[in-house]
Amino acid sequence: MERLARFGVSIPEKLLGKFDDYLDQKKYPNRSEAIRDLIRAALVDEAGCEADAEMIAAISIVFDHHKREIEDKLVDIQHRYFRNIVSATHVHIDEHNCFEVIIVRGRAATVREVADLLIGAKGVRIGKVSMLTTDHP
Ligand code: NI
Numbered sequence: 001m002e003r004l005a006r007f008g009v010s011i012p013e014k015l016l017g018k019f020d021d022y023l024d025q026k027k028y029p030n031r032s033e034a035i036r037d038l039i040r041a042a043l044v045d046e047a048g049c050e051a052d053a054e055m056i057a058a059i060s061i062v063f064d065h066h067k068r069e070i071e072d073k074l075v076d077i078q079h080r081y082f083r084n085i086v087s088a089t090h091v092h093i094d095e096h097n098c099f100e101v102i103i104v105r106g107r108a109a110t111v112r113e114v115a116d117l118l119i120g121a122k123g124v125r126i127g128k129v130s131m132l133t134t135d136h137p
Pocket of ligand 1: 093
């Protein structure tokens, strides 16, 4: 088991109250667990800002498959980055809309590039990227 360190934190009472509400909402068993998660999330975000950090990401997009050439365009982008694309899952939401989750790994800069191209493609209604790294304690 990893050695744990303890530290004291001074925090305005009002802010601590809000933090405790947040813990209840997110079902955290205690403050320590929540603080650890928040620190990790901050470090992952920071890694995502470093171009060379190794990242893995889920790029989620919703698009209208009736829009001309959108599916061809999305596939073209994925072939261009075939070394980085791990998988793609396609879900037909209804008669018009498709949902796709593309898993991408590689340098943060490359992952961001792929995400920008896919999310920015004409016909993509909404997109979101969730970047993570295993490179944190
Ligand atoms: Ni579809």
